[in-house]
Amino acid sequence: MKAITFIDRARLYVYAGNGGNGCASFRREKYIPHGGPDGGDGGRGGSVILRADKNVDSLLDLYYEPHRRAEHAGPGRGKQCTGRDGRDLRVKVPPGTLVRHEADGALVGELLADGQELVVARGGRGGLGNMHFATSSHRAPRECTPGTPGEQFILRLELKSIADIGLVGYPNAGKSTLLRALTAARPKVAAYPFTTLHPVIGTLELGDAESLRIADIPGLIDGAHRGVGLGHDFLRHIERTKLLVFVVDMAGVDGRDPSDDWDSLQRELELYNAELARRPGLVVANKMDLPEAEERLKDFRKKTKTRPIPISALAGEGVARLREELVRRWETLAGA
């Protein structure tokens, strides 16, 4: 069996800690015969807090360990001592995680930026000790109140990767090869479809400490919007990108006509999310090192009325130009 390495949906059970009970106690000291009430309050229960961490890229840990508990608080004690607070529990999630309540699907929140936190279950409040109940006519109160229970929820977490640019194309078109050529990411490349089984993000360094995140997702095929193949499940990972790069196998290695591929890609995006289909895009004609490609590119230009950038992701041909074009387009988008 293949080991699971990537999970982008997970159910999470969160249990905040209970507040500590208040305490009923009376002061006892030598030479003070009737000491007043001195029972302290209970502590506050620990909360469960999700925290976005850029070093985490999947919900895998939550899949293996779906129950997360924060600490209960300690009870109040005599001599007006307040109980110990329960420690908060922080759970790391990848930036781009959406959190919903399992029960009704209501959105609890989203974690986008590295370091962002979201309290998903609040710890219980501490109960009051009997020292609070003393009045002039009621000097020896025995009342105290219990702590309140911590919140408990079943949550549904969903990851939508955060990347600036998304690579879209048929299986085998060369998306992963291109990501390797543009960035230091090392997604698997192989001569068969559906090599990439989950999104991989690479970083294109622009200098000046600036960088662009590029998402490589599994290839799309006809019917992807209906869930055929793997693509649909991963389209949401490019929903947050600002620029799409369509990678087309111009050599037609798998026996398809590149312009048909282009039409299908457009249609699949349109059916999945019309807004996504209208997003700014750039067409890349890949595999230009193969002999059939030149002729097909001419045909492609005519049929699709697009202006693809010819490259060979494998040989690195044209990749520098593509990189410049990506940066240029990106800067135009950022300035707009």
Ligand SMILES: Nc1nc2c(ncn2[C@@H]2O[C@H](COP(=O)(O)OP(=O)(O)OP(=O)(O)O)[C@@H](O)[C@H]2O)c(=O)[nH]1
């Ligand atoms: N000749 C040639 N072959 C290429 C080029 N780019 C990619 N390939 C080959 O095409 C095959 C598929 O490449 P991948 O990068 O795995 O394709 P992909 O689009 O990521 O495929 P999936 O992950 O299955 O969707 C591999 O055998 C690559 O070596 C290219 O520019 N020229």
Ligand SMILES: [Mg+2]
């Ligand atoms: Mg791939």
